[in-house]
Amino acid sequence: MTQSHRGATQSGRADRRVTASKSSIDEVVDADPRLVRLVFWYAASATFWLVAGTAVGEFLGLTFIWPEIASTSWLSFGRLRPVHTNTVFWGWSSLGALAVAHYVVARTSRTELFSYRLGWVALGAINLSVIAGDVQLIAGINNGGQEYREFIWPVMALFAVGLVACGVNFYRTIADRNTDAIYISNWYILAAVIWTLTLVTVAYLPGYQDGIGQTIIQGYYMHQGVGMWFTPLALGLTYYSLPKLLNKPIYSYSLGVLAFWTQLLFYTMIGSHHFVFAPIPWWIQTVAIIFSIGMIVPVVAGTANFLLTMRGSGTTISHSYALPYLVVGVVFYCVGSLQGSVEALRSANLYWHFTDFTVGHSHITMYGFVAFLIWGGIYGLLPRLSGREPPHALIGAHFWLSLSGLILYGVSMSIGGTIQGSMWIEGVPFIETVQAMTPYWVWRAIGGTAMFLGHLIFAYNLWSIWPAVSESDEEAADV
Numbered sequence: 001m002t003q004s005h006r007g008a009t010q011s012g013r014a015d016r017r018v019t020a021s022k023s024s025i026d027e028v029v030d031a032d033p034r035l036v037r038l039v040f041w042y043a044a045s046a047t048f049w050l051v052a053g054t055a056v057g058e059f060l061g062l063t064f065i066w067p068e069i070a071s072t073s074w075l076s077f078g079r080l081r082p083v084h085t086n087t088v089f090w091g092w093s094s095l096g097a098l099a100v101a102h103y104v105v106a107r108t109s110r111t112e113l114f115s116y117r118l119g120w121v122a123l124g125a126i127n128l129s130v131i132a133g134d135v136q137l138i139a140g141i142n143n144g145g146q147e148y149r150e151f152i153w154p155v156m157a158l159f160a161v162g163l164v165a166c167g168v169n170f171y172r173t174i175a176d177r178n179t180d181a182i183y184i185s186n187w188y189i190l191a192a193v194i195w196t197l198t199l200v201t202v203a204y205l206p207g208y209q210d211g212i213g214q215t216i217i218q219g220y221y222m223h224q225g226v227g228m229w230f231t232p233l234a235l236g237l238t239y240y241s242l243p244k245l246l247n248k249p250i251y252s253y254s255l256g257v258l259a260f261w262t263q264l265l266f267y268t269m270i271g272s273h274h275f276v277f278a279p280i281p282w283w284i285q286t287v288a289i290i291f292s293i294g295m296i297v298p299v300v301a302g303t304a305n306f307l308l309t310m311r312g313s314g315t316t317i318s319h320s321y322a323l324p325y326l327v328v329g330v331v332f333y334c335v336g337s338l339q340g341s342v343e344a345l346r347s348a349n350l351y352w353h354f355t356d357f358t359v360g361h362s363h364i365t366m367y368g369f370v371a372f373l374i375w376g377g378i379y380g381l382l383p384r385l386s387g388r389e390p391p392h393a394l395i396g397a398h399f400w401l402s403l404s405g406l407i408l409y410g411v412s413m414s415i416g417g418t419i420q421g422s423m424w425i426e427g428v429p430f431i432e433t434v435q436a437m438t439p440y441w442v443w444r445a446i447g448g449t450a451m452f453l454g455h456l457i458f459a460y461n462l463w464s465i466w467p468a469v470s471e472s473d474e475e476a477a478d479v
Contacts, residue, residue, distance in 0.1 A: 022321045022395075028387040034116045035106060036385045036467055038123075042099030043378055045127055047459050049091025054452050056084040061448040064441040074138050082150040083137045089148060089225065090159060091130040093370055095123070097233040098166060100377035101189050103385070104240045105170050108185055109177035118169040125162035129155050146218050148225050153204045160200050167193040184256045188236025191260070195228035212280050219271035219288075226365065227267040234373040235259075235302060235333075238326060241377045242309055245323050246316055251308035259302040266294035273344035276353065285346075292344035295337060303334040321395045322380030325372045328403060332368030336361065351425065356437065356444075357417025360410045367451070368406050375402075375458065386467035390460075398457040405450030408443055416440030 060080055063070045070076055106113045113119065133151040136142065142150040151159075170193065174186050203221035243250045250256065272280060272288035307330065310317065317323040339361055342348055352358065375398075383389050416437050423433045 022392045023319045024389060027384060029107075029384045031103075031106075031385055032112055035102065035113055038113075038116055038119045039099050039103050039382065039385060040466060042095050042102065042123055043382060043462055045123060046092050046094075046096035046099060046374075047455075047462050049087050049095065049130060050455050051459055053084055053087030053092055054448075054455050056080050056087065058448055058452045060084060061441075061445045065438075065445055073140070079138055079140060082142065082147075083134050085148060086133055086137070086151060087130060088366070089230075090126065090133070090151075093230055093366065093374065095126060096374040096378070097230070097237060097370075098122070098126075100237045100241070100374065100381060101166075101170070101233065103381055104185050104237055104377075105173050105189060108183040108240060109173050109179065111173060111176050111178050114169050114172035114176065118165045122162040122165035122169070125158050125165065129158035129162065132158065146214075146221075148222050149203060149218065156200055156204055160197060163193055163197050163200070167197065183240070184250070184253060184260075185236045185240040187257075187260055188232040188239065191264070192229055192232040192236065195224070195232070195264075199224045199228060215275055215278065216272060216280055216284065219274045220268075221271070222274060223271040224268070227263070227270070230366065230370045231267075231333075232260075232263065234329070234370045237377045238306065238329065238373050241322075241380050242306060242326050245320060245326070245380045246309065246313050248309065248313070251305050251311075255301045255305040259298040259305065262294070262298040262301065266291045266298065270295065270344065273349070274353070276344070276346055276349045289344050289346065292341050295341055299334060299337040299341075303330060306330045320380075321392055322376050324399060325376030325379060328399075329369055329371075329373035329376060332364055332372065336365035336369050339364065351421035352417060353421075355417035355420040355424075356413045356440070357421065360413025360417060363406065363413070364410045367402075368410070372402075378462070382462075383465050386465050388465040388467065390462075390464045394457050394461055394464075398454045398461060401450045401454035401457065405447040405452075405454065408447030408450065410447075412440045412443035412447065416444075 059069075059075075060077060063077060070080075073079070102113060102119060129151070133155040136152060136155065137150055141152065143152050144150075167190070170186070170190055174182060174190065199221060203217060209217055239250060239256060269291040270288050272284050273292050276285050276289070278285075306326075310327065317327060343352055343358075343361065379390070379395060416439075419440075420433050420437055423436060
């Protein structure tokens, strides 16, 4: 081999990369500094709750291996588990999605946000609700054994104030739009606010919540919180961020509309599939199962719309640091939702429900689907507001820690939960099922630790893109 040939070969090897190099942002948006400030503080608040809420989750995961570390009442699983779930629900996921939503509503309407004051009121009210709710849960004050509904009504009333403020702000901004049509993202975002206000009202009205009635309302509330708040909100953001980052239109407006209306049609009736074989009317269970299968329609329509939009864009995705998050979010939207439809069947429910399988399922949906779509929106859009980018290597570290941690967590809980359910059916002594779960809880803790480390990196990444504020911007932000 000649010297020149050898040198060229070595140079070619040196140029090869394990991963594709990432492209920098292609534009900096000339946005109102008041909007920039508002969006970033929503994102900062959300990130604080993400780290705080998952730190609690990390501790709880370790208690399955070393239960002796939770030796006081306020560290007990019964108190901290709702702190974890409610913090990541109402603090991280809600505020993270609303951070991007404020940007999307204003940009797609081609006008200024109607009221920055309402935006700050909403941010303050939601943050106060999470603070008050966590304090009361740690103190042992709660709304009873009702999953995701542990906050007492005055706390959720604060959250509702924030939703009303957001709803008015978004509605008036869209009403004042400088476009003829309402962009499909805004359909989803507005609907999420309206549906959730209805949900909170129904869930906290006291008159009909006794005995079995409370159980049925609990199923309605628990599932609608995911399906009529986080799902349309996350999908609405993706209908903007995905085509924007790909620099191409969404594949089909019609598929988006089909998914929207069938989501409304089917999702509202599926909550009781959480209480199959419970002493509630058999026909209510059957309706919930039928509508759960019906959810295949909006899930397939929405997933197909996003995947067909991505078709032929492999190079663009590989060179983007935000688009891989959206790809993962779309995939897990499909996987988690179809998994839920299968789990609703009585034959599957018999094995999986009340086992750790459902714990894995909830993380596949709320984390793999919702969190990844929020991260994709934040990484893809917020640098365009500040003109600053996070270190590309750290974005990759966050991505792989979170994705690999989720896979370890979800797979271990799915396998372990299936074994757990089978042992229950066989009548094996309960303590033996606990012992059988030990290795799966170890893998759960490993996966959860990787996810938590990813969140710390995400917090640093957000700080690294924080906009520099000039004196003129500060004056404008105070107006």
